[in-house]
Every structure is written in C-alpha cells, then in structure tokens.
Amino acid sequence: MGFEIRQATPDDAPAACSLLRRSIEHGCAADHAERPEILQTWLGNKTPQNVASWFGSPTNHAVVAQAQVHGVIELIGLALVNQAGRLALCYVDPAWLRHGVGSALLDAIETQARAWNISKLHMHSPASASPFFERLGYVNSGKDRACFGLECDFLWKPVDATAPPARRRFCNCSQ
Template sequence: MEASVHTCKATPADAGIISRIIERSIRVGCVQDHRNNLRTVANWTHNKTTDHILPWFTDRRLYLNIGLLQDKPVGVAMAASSGKVAFCYVLPEWFRRGVGQALVRDLEGWLIEQGLRHSRLNSTRTGEAFYRRLGYQAYAQAFAVAGLYAIPMHKALPEV
C-alpha cells in the first residue's frame, strides 16, 4: 500500500529543496514542453533559485506548500491571493502518486479561505491532462511564452 501524501506550508528553511524539486521537475519531467532546448530550460529555471524563492515567503499574497511522501519532500506548489495557481512541481520519480493532486487541493483550500470563488492557471502541455482531472478547463487560446506553450485554465472553487 502506498504511503499517504502530506502537505504543509513551506518555510524559508525549505527554499533549497524547493529550488531542487522545481529544477528537476522541469528538466526531467517537462521534456514534452522544453524538448531539451537548453535555452528554454534556462529561461524557465533562471528565477527558481534559492535567492529568488526566499522573498516569496515574505509576500503575504503568496501561499507556498510542500508535498511529503514517505516523509520526503517530493513536490511543491504556489498560489497567489489573486486566485492564480502559479505552479505545481513534483519530482518525476513521484509522478502519479497523488502528490500534485494533494498540493493543488491544499492551494485551493487556501484560496477559498481568502474568499475566492475561482482559480486560474497557465498550464504546460505536460500538466494539461493533470489539471483537467482536477476540474480545470481551458478558457482562452493557448499562447507562447519564453519558448513554452501555455494553456489558460480555470475552475470554480466550491463554496464553503
């Protein structure tokens, strides 16, 4: 039986592992999006270093969480009080084990606590089916940004 996923609010002490999870998820798990184009990978990861992540913890408009499986940090996600899910990254070796779902559900809970009724995000090709399974739907035409294909998606959040 698979161990259950646990999510918790991230802390500044987690910044290094957050950076490593994001970078590995992008480099290994998102090949469909960047197609091993080094420039695209560099553009996508350049602002995901520990130094870039640390200020996120002092911005009260952001909520950053960590997903733990077997007591190991294996995923990270972030949302903004505007209703936008900024990202959800999971280490590729832990894909399809409920980590991403737990992270996004936790973000959605936080958004509901902020009084929001809708969530939105820009998905990559890699994440599109995942977000669709969570109830997100495309609402606008996809667009290119920094060498990537972005799909605008949204979801109505349940009422409290």
C-alpha cells in the same frame, strides 16, 4: 508510500528549488524539448533566494509535500497560489507522479483560495500537465505564451462553492 502536505516556509527554499529544477528539466522534457533558450529561461528565476522570497511573501500561500525516502524526509512536491488567484507553481518530483501528490497539493491550495474568498484560480500549464489539471476540474481555455517563451495552456477553475460550473469561456455567452 505515504506523504504529508504542510505549509511551506522560506527554510524549504533550497530543497524546493532543487525539486523545481528537477521537475522542469526531467518531468517537463516533452514541453521544452531540451531547447536551451526555453529551458534556461524557465529555470532562470528558480534560485533558492527567489523561492525563499516567494514562500515568505504574505500575498502568497505555498504548500509542500514531503515523504520519508530512504530514511530521510524529502520534499516531493510544491504548489503556490497568490491572492490574485494565480496558481503560479504546482510541481511534483517525477518519481512521485501518479501517487496523489499533485491532487493533494491542489486540494490544499484550493482550500486557501476559498479562505481568501477567491472565486476562480487560473494558471499557465505546459501541455503535458494540462490533462492532469483538466481531470481535476480545470478548464482549458486555449493556448497562451508563458513569460519564459513556452506555448502553454491557459487553465482556470471556479473554487467558490457558489460559483457556476466551469465553462470554456469567462463570459456567459453560449459560444
């Protein structure tokens, strides 16, 4: 099954919101362990109105993956980076995991980051997703708490072709 990556628009917000919620509820179940206090906080800002504003902001760049599913074009993944280099969203429909969707989304995001002259991307990742990002060159710098209360991994990656290879620390010390 094929898919395509394109820039997101505010019109994608309802489908993207549904995808985010499905991905968090089901794909990230190991991370939130169905704890209502974590899950509801994580989902709290995932509304069509908020997603539309994120996609419409000139300081963000969002991409979606879409595929034909049973004769209908559906969103199967999305990613968003801001001009500060924060990878704020990277979610794939659980049915499409391990089909190259996440890698293609990140490739598009990293291309935009280079166009904005961003040298490093950074993010908070649930523990279950961190190995995926690490396979793609992101460095796990340890645990941090996300704004919705979940303990996450802080990951980063140099995306500028002139940047030195990724190391576990931001400084140049040898520890």
